[in-house]
Amino acid sequence: MYFLYIIECTDKSLYTGITIDVERRFSEHKNGKGGHYTSSKEVVRVVYTEQYPNRSRALKREAQIKGWRREKKLDLIKYGKPN
Numbered sequence: 001m002y003f004l005y006i007i008e009c010t011d012k013s014l015y016t017g018i019t020i021d022v023e024r025r026f027s028e029h030k031n032g033k034g035g036h037y038t039s040s041k042e043v044v045r046v047v048y049t050e051q052y053p054n055r056s057r058a059l060k061r062e063a064q065i066k067g068w069r070r071e072k073k074l075d076l077i078k079y080g081k082p083n
Contacts, residue, residue: 001020001051001052001053002018002019002020002051002052002053002054002055002057002058003018003019003020003021003022003049003050003051003052003058004016004017004018004049004050004052004058004061004062004065005017005018005019005022005025005026005046005048005049006046006047006048006049006065006073006076006077007026007029007038007043007044007045007046007047008043008044008045008047009038009041009042009043009044010041010042010043010044011041013041014047014070014073014074014077015029015035015037015038015041015043016062016065016066016073017034017035017062018052018055018058018059018062022046022049026043026046029043030043047077048076048077
């Protein structure tokens with residue numbers, strides 16, 4: 001089982017990633033070990049997750065969301081779907 005997640009940073013930026021353990025991955029991001037982008041940001045909270053049966057499907061969804069404008073990501077977080 002894989003999870004797609006979106007994390008909000010203190011500067012209000014959004015980071016999207018995938019993992020098999022959201023809590024562990026968030027902790028890594030919080031401790032500066034989660035990736036290049038979040039190592040230079042302070043992460044605040046996980047604002048959104050989706051569950052996928054395999055890594056391939058989660059990666060495809062991650063790529064899709066990373067290509068979206070901020071407003072579309074915020075709609076997904078707020079409504080569960082982009083407008």
